Amino acid sequence: MTLDYQGKYSIFDPGKISSYPVSQRRNKVELQHLTDLAQLRASDFDLPGDCSGQIARIARAIVSARRDNKPVVVFTGAHLVKNGLSPILIDLVDRDLISLVAGNGATAIHDFELAFVGATSEDVPNALGQGQFGMAYEFAYINQAIALGHRMQLGLGESLGRMICDTDFRREVFSELAPADSPRDFSFAWTSLLAKCYEKDVPFTVHVGIGTDVIDQHPSFDPAAKGGCSGRDFLIFTDQITRFTQGGVYLNIGSAVTGPEVLLKAISMAANVGRTPHGLITADFDIRPFDPAIMSDESSAGYYHRDQKSVVTRIPQAFASQGFYIQGNQLQTVPALYCKILGELT
Numbered sequence: 460m461t462l463d464y465q466g467k468y469s470i471f472d473p474g475k476i477s478s479y480p481v482s483q484r485r486n487k488v489e490l491q492h493l494t495d496l497a498q499l500r501a502s503d504f505d506l507p508g509d510c511s512g513q514i515a516r517i518a519r520a521i522v523s524a525r526r527d528n529k530p531v532v533v534f535t536g537a538h539l540v541k542n543g544l545s546p547i548l549i550d551l552v553d554r555d556l557i558s559l560v561a562g563n564g565a566t567a568i569h570d571f572e573l574a575f576v577g578a579t580s581e582d583v584p585n586a587l588g589q590g591q592f593g594m595a596y597e598f599a600y601i602n603q604a605i606a607l608g609h610r611m612q613l614g615l616g617e618s619l620g621r622m623i624c625d626t627d628f629r630r631e632v633f634s635e636l637a638p639a640d641s642p643r644d645f646s647f648a649w650t651s652l653l654a655k656c657y658e659k660d661v662p663f664t665v666h667v668g669i670g671t672d673v674i675d676q677h678p679s680f681d682p683a684a685k686g687g688c689s690g691r692d693f694l695i696f697t698d699q700i701t702r703f704t705q706g707g708v709y710l711n712i713g714s715a716v717t718g719p720e721v722l723l724k725a726i727s728m729a730a731n732v733g734r735t736p737h738g739l740i741t742a743d744f745d746i747r748p749f750d751p752a753i754m755s756d757e758s759s760a761g762y763y764h765r766d767q768k769s770v771v772t773r774i775p776q777a778f779a780s781q782g783f784y785i786q787g788n789q790l791q792t793v794p795a796l797y798c799k800i801l802g803e804l805t
Contacts, residue, residue, distance in 0.1 A: 473678045481595035486578035493543040504795040518799035520740045530558040530707040534718035537565035541580045547797045549655045559699045561664045563717045564672035574651035593673025602679040603632045609684035614692040615665040620657030664692035697725040706738035711770045719769040739780035743770040749784040
């Protein structure tokens with residue numbers, strides 16, 4: 460599409476962009492890299508310090524919350540998908556142990572790629588110098604699904620999940636876009652967290668910026684549609700946060716800025732309308748060191764780590780809740796949490 464502009468500056472013309480079939484792209488993650496859940500259940504995990512004990516407490520809180528019909532919300536960065544860990548969240552959604560999944564634009568894009576071509580994580584250094592990074596033609600399908608979802612007044616995650624799961628919706632997305640050398644179906648939909656959430660009526664909310672994702676590089680990019688759909692997702696997310704009045708669990712996995720900031724605003728909105736969170740368990744999974752003593756020291760670099768400050772410290776302190784920081788490689792900590800949850804179910 461052409462974005463109309465009548466201001467005084469010059470703008471880039473995305474109509475000049477050239478793309479190529481995704482089948483020609485070099486990827487770093489393929490189906491064999493996805494976590495094998497059966498094998499995972501028999502694994503040992505290398506966890507530092509008291510990490511194992513904290514993970515066990517979080518697992519108990521998750522299972523207890525869902526038994527009492529309290530919310531369990533997971534906000535994940537894109538690396539969980541790139542690390543092959545999405546089967547864990549897919550299984551937890553399938554077991555009704557997660558009430559909402561959230562992510563940034565890259566989270567949804569990697570999920571789409573796995574479902575569509577069975578591979579993801581473009582080799583950026585290889586593509587960047589050639590002007591091909593993010594230029595696979597099939598990203599137009601995401602933009603078209605968002606545009607259609609915007610016309611139907613849907614959320615962004617719902618639009619993408621519907622494209623994968625709903626034949627009529629997908630046909631409308633692909634009808635004017637799919638060239639002969641591009642797939643026309645989601646042959647690997649079983650890998651998709653977006654699809655599982657759509658099938659189980661669990662919201663998958665996508666929280667985006669403009670110019671932050673590879674889909675924004677394409678002539679098909681519609682910023683109004685992207686903003687509108689993601690804006691609806693923010694309100695869906697906030698509605699879920701209003702349900703923490705009697706407790707629940709919030710997990711932030713590898714999102715350094717977007718997840719913590721979205722949570723902070725949503726919790727403020729919930730409290731403003733009298734739906735104040737109480738007895739909430741929050742947990743932040745990341746690899747950086749954490750020192751709670753510097754969370755109010757503006758001269759310290761750690762003060763500016765939004766996940767540690769908001770998810771682990773400020774929000775729990777403000778609302779009589781408890782925050783955990785799980786430091787370690789998510790390839791160890793997230794599978795360990797999954798296995799502890801399964802143990803609590805038996």
